[in-house]
Amino acid sequence: MASPAEECVAFLQGTDVFGGLPAEDLSFLARSLTEVALEDGQVLFRQGEAADAMYVIREGRLIVFVEDKGQPRALTMLQAGRCVGEGALIMAGGRSASVRADAPSRLLRLPTTAFEAAVAAHPSLRRVLSALVAERLPGLIDASLRSDVRTELSWKRLARGEALFRAGDPGDAVYVLARGRLGAYRERPGAEEELVAEIGHGEPVGELALLTKEPRVLTVKALRDSDLVRLSAEGFETALVRNPQAFVPLVRTMAQRLRAATAASTTHGGIHTIAVLPLGPGVAVAPLLQALDAGLRQDGATVLLGAEEVDAVHGPGASAASANSAAALHLTEWLNTVEGGHDYTIYRCHPAPTAWTRTCVGRADRLLVVASGVERPDLGALEALLSDAASPPRELVLLHPDGRRRPAGTAAWLAAVRPVRHHHVRLDHPDDAFRVARFMAHRAVGVVMSGGGVRAFAHASILRALRERGVAIDFLGGVSVGTLAPATFAMGFTHEEVVRALRAIMVAPGQPVKPYTLPVVSVFSTRRGERALQGVFGDTGIEDLWINYFCVASDITRGELKVLREGPVWRAMRASGAFPGLFPPVPDGGNVLVDGGLFRNLPVDVMRDLCPGPVIASDVSKERELEVDPALTTSPHPLRLLWDRVRGARGAPFPTLTSILMRSIEAREASDRAELRKSAAFCFMPPVAQFAIDELDSMEEVVAIAYEYATRKVEEVPPSIARAGGVRPASSPS
Numbered sequence: 001m002a003s004p005a006e007e008c009v010a011f012l013q014g015t016d017v018f019g020g021l022p023a024e025d026l027s028f029l030a031r032s033l034t035e036v037a038l039e040d041g042q043v044l045f046r047q048g049e050a051a052d053a054m055y056v057i058r059e060g061r062l063i064v065f066v067e068d069k070g071q072p073r074a075l076t077m078l079q080a081g082r083c084v085g086e087g088a089l090i091m092a093g094g095r096s097a098s099v100r101a102d103a104p105s106r107l108l109r110l111p112t113t114a115f116e117a118a119v120a121a122h123p124s125l126r127r128v129l130s131a132l133v134a135e136r137l138p139g140l141i142d143a144s145l146r147s148d149v150r151t152e153l154s155w156k157r158l159a160r161g162e163a164l165f166r167a168g169d170p171g172d173a174v175y176v177l178a179r180g181r182l183g184a185y186r187e188r189p190g191a192e193e194e195l196v197a198e199i200g201h202g203e204p205v206g207e208l209a210l211l212t213k214e215p216r217v218l219t220v221k222a223l224r225d226s227d228l229v230r231l232s233a234e235g236f237e238t239a240l241v242r243n244p245q246a247f248v249p250l251v252r253t254m255a256q257r258l259r260a261a262t263a264a265s266t267t268h269g270g271i272h273t274i275a276v277l278p279l280g281p282g283v284a285v286a287p288l289l290q291a292l293d294a295g296l297r298q299d300g301a302t303v304l305l306g307a308e309e310v311d312a313v314h315g316p317g318a319s320a321a322s323a324n325s326a327a328a329l330h331l332t333e334w335l336n337t338v339e340g341g342h343d344y345t346i347y348r349c350h351p352a353p354t355a356w357t358r359t360c361v362g363r364a365d366r367l368l369v370v371a372s373g374v375e376r377p378d379l380g381a382l383e384a385l386l387s388d389a390a391s392p393p394r395e396l397v398l399l400h401p402d403g404r405r406r407p408a409g410t411a412a413w414l415a416a417v418r419p420v421r422h423h424h425v426r427l428d429h430p431d432d433a434f435r436v437a438r439f440m441a442h443r444a445v446g447v448v449m450s451g452g453g454v455r456a457f458a459h460a461s462i463l464r465a466l467r468e469r470g471v472a473i474d475f476l477g478g479v480s481v482g483t484l485a486p487a488t489f490a491m492g493f494t495h496e497e498v499v500r501a502l503r504a505i506m507v508a509p510g511q512p513v514k515p516y517t518l519p520v521v522s523v524f525s526t527r528r529g530e531r532a533l534q535g536v537f538g539d540t541g542i543e544d545l546w547i548n549y550f551c552v553a554s555d556i557t558r559g560e561l562k563v564l565r566e567g568p569v570w571r572a573m574r575a576s577g578a579f580p581g582l583f584p585p586v587p588d589g590g591n592v593l594v595d596g597g598l599f600r601n602l603p604v605d606v607m608r609d610l611c612p613g614p615v616i617a618s619d620v621s622k623e624r625e626l627e628v629d630p631a632l633t634t635s636p637h638p639l640r641l642l643w644d645r646v647r648g649a650r651g652a653p654f655p656t657l658t659s660i661l662m663r664s665i666e667a668r669e670a671s672d673r674a675e676l677r678k679s680a681a682f683c684f685m686p687p688v689a690q691f692a693i694d695e696l697d698s699m700e701e702v703v704a705i706a707y708e709y710a711t712r713k714v715e716e717v718p719p720s721i722a723r724a725g726g727v728r729p730a731s732s733p734s
Helices: 004-013 023-030 112-121 123-135 143-152 207-212 233-242 244-262 286-296 307-314 326-340 355-363 380-387 410-417 430-440 453-469 480-490 495-506 527-537 569-576 604-610 638-647 657-679 696-716
Strands: 034-038 043-045 053-059 061-068 071-079 098-101 105-111 153-158 163-165 173-179 182-186 194-199 219-222 226-232 273-278 302-306 344-348 366-372 394-400 421-426 446-449 475-479 548-555 560-564 586-588 591-595 615-618 682-684
Touching: 004 023, 023 112, 023 123, 053 112, 105 112, 112 123, 173 207, 173 233, 173 326, 207 233, 226 233, 273 286, 273 355, 286 302, 286 344, 286 430, 302 307, 302 326, 307 326, 326 344, 326 355, 344 355, 355 380, 366 410, 394 410, 394 430, 410 421, 421 430, 421 548, 446 453, 446 480, 446 604, 453 480, 453 495, 453 615, 453 696, 475 480, 475 604, 480 495, 480 548, 480 569, 495 527, 495 696, 527 569, 548 569, 548 586, 548 604, 560 569, 560 604, 569 586, 569 591, 604 615, 604 657, 615 657, 682 696
Parallel strands: 273 344, 273 366, 302 344, 366 394, 394 421, 446 475, 446 615, 475 548, 615 682
Antiparallel strands: 034 105, 043 098, 053 105, 061 071, 061 098, 153 226, 163 219, 173 226, 182 194, 182 219, 548 560, 548 591, 586 591
């Protein structure tokens, strides 16, 4: 009969971690093992306690869990033969999770000090560390491969901004990203590095250089603090020969990346960790944090962490641990576990560059910089942190007490913070804060509107129906006359105010909308129209609108589409509607801008690039814009056309100069419009095709017909788009 020591060695040899080690070495290690018995429900250790030993489950079943707002949240269940608490051997610090028995259980306890002494006496036991690293590998590499390469594995930790390798370096290893986020950059002589891809949890890195035996092509850096598992080139080649089938997931990942590169697309990972950084102690971030927490919970498990929560778990001052200290390493492991158990982690930073603030920023996929929208920019002590090129992509949130005073001076804030996007949040408008959550969750709703002359007035009714239905509107865009309704809506106007503004701009009583001028640059003058635009928008900048907004113009100097997101609203709209030949173009930094419809009359693709979420389109274009009498073979004499109009002759009228020029602009991209409509998540097509694009006197009728249509059509908007992020905006007055 085997002795207890021999039974213990036999048991260890049957586990993944200790299997394959010499019996002599395991016998030496077994002397340090003690048995622990747990009753059903009994806790082995708790989150935050000192990590002084590892355990091997001999019999029974354990549950690993973390505390989420005072409630236990199970992470995984472990059976006999598995290890628990192995972080005590890999990294100093405390427990990152709690463990309790789910059935009567027996465990073997291995103290950290005893393991270190055993390794000193029997160096082969170092293989246990490699095996533990293998056990922590993401699911990309299967179990059979992990058993082959365990001796060639090691951990690699990168701080934000640190390079894993650079273009031209030899391919000496392949990595798997365990936690964090990486960016792959293409280096360009004399220019900034270009981000070509983002690498997320569980993805391999650097595998191509090992297969081709050529130098690295791209530079890879940490976009946030990251942990990786490293497999040496020797271990990679050995495992490939022994078990080629195990590399199928790796090959699939490479194929996906190759396909993405061929399509010239950039992979953008999702946002999972968000750091909220107030610029000053007086900035009230509590409403924003509450909205983020509630809004993101619609998409998954969310946790909100500040220094207070960390200190409550780990003791006073734990959040202020200095970098590279044992306490900081423990905090890192604990935060890794918390993030792993949630879909979103929201970090509440101090309004100063403290150790905790740097920890939060280092772990963030996205940094929300929060400031008072009624004050001038002042970064104060945070300027150095925000100037760090390695800081995460940031978004600016400007808080306003209410909506009575419109934003002003936003351009100065944008210049100081340099965000990828900004948000205006009125503290008395709850959905403004929920809008930020929708952007973080990649379900912000963009609404884009086409040009189309008088028919574009129908967009006002589409916006009214969406608001009454409770559909969130987070980003607005338009082209030509289709810029008017979304811009006034973004100003915070009610439907009645939107219609009044459109009438004031386009149908001013007693004044010619299109006064003729000397036809040197254009047929019509725009002075009255510019005064009308300025009367509605004043000196408001696009960046000062309550809702994010853009309009497009055509840069005929460069031959490309120009997306206008900053500067005076009225001037951007003038450029977007500058029909070539009809209205004078708009100069722009030495270039010439004309009507955006020349290149894109339904900029759905622009909205998709700017707004992370579904896009709703409203298209008032007509498939057959110009029709004439089929019997005609030549153009009628102008006097004949004039006489026909005076006497009200029936039949298809001959197009006017205005309609010919306008249709000429639209016709260039008309063939692409059907595809653009299909690419939208939902599309409105109001039945207003019977109105000529210059039939301005029909504005009221267009608005009425479009509203009747929109109230029916809006019921077809999918529920996934229609939900309003936690609140349903109040319906506008009828």
